[in-house]
Structure formats: structure tokens, C-alpha cells
Amino acid sequence: MNELRIDIHGLFVDEALGRVRSFVAMAPAGTERIVVVHGYNRGTALRDAIRHRLYSPRIRMVEPAFFNDGETYLWLKR
Numbered sequence: 191m192n193e194l195r196i197d198i199h200g201l202f203v204d205e206a207l208g209r210v211r212s213f214v215a216m217a218p219a220g221t222e223r224i225v226v227v228h229g230y231n232r233g234t235a236l237r238d239a240i241r242h243r244l245y246s247p248r249i250r251m252v253e254p255a256f257f258n259d260g261e262t263y264l265w266l267k268r
Contacts, residue, residue, distance in 0.1 A: 192220050197227040203239045214246045214264065224264040225255065237262065 196213045198206040210226055217224060228236035240262045241252055248266050255261035 191222050192218075193223045193225060194221055195225045195227060198236055198240075199227065199229050201236070203235050203243075206236055207239055207244055210240065210244060210264075211246055214248050214266070217248070217266065221266055222268075223266065226262045226264060227260060228262065229260045231260075 194213070194217055196210060198209060201209065206228070210224075214224060226240050228240055230237055237259070241254070244252065244264075249264050250267045251263075251265040253263050253265070255263055
């Protein structure tokens with residue numbers, strides 16, 4: 191699977207959303223999934239923003255990571 195990761199720990203919500211949108215836009219063709227590492231121990235603002243406020247025409251589906259509340263999967267369109 192072609193997968194990329196981006197870590198947004200410590201960013202403000204608007205800054206994190208902007209960085210993730212740019213990262214998604216610049217992901218190479220053939221990328222199937224982007225793992226967004228946002229953490230969860232110091233609050234849920236980043237997690238909630240990524241899961242509920244993030245939009246990009248390249249994103250097919252957003253889902254929580256399976257066994258790690260500190261990550262979210264972004265599945266990209268082919």
C-alpha cells in the first residue's frame with residue numbers, strides 16, 4: 191500500500207488543517223492513504239478538526255485509525 195504520514199502535534203487547529211490540505215494536494219499520484227498523527231493526550235481539538243472539518247476533493251474517506259486514537263486515516267481517491 192502506498193501510504194504517507196504527517197505529524198501535526200503542537201499545531202493550532204487552523205494551521206494543522208492548512209498543512210494537511212496542502213499535504214493531501216501534493217501527495218503523489220498512487221498514494222492510497224495518508225496517516226495523520228494528531229495525538230490525543232492533551233485534548234481532542236486536532237483530532238476532531240481532522241475528522242470533521244477537513245475537506246479536500248482528493249479525500250474519499252476519513253476514518254479513525256484502528257488501535258490508535260492519536261491517528262486518523264485519510265483514504266484518497268484514485
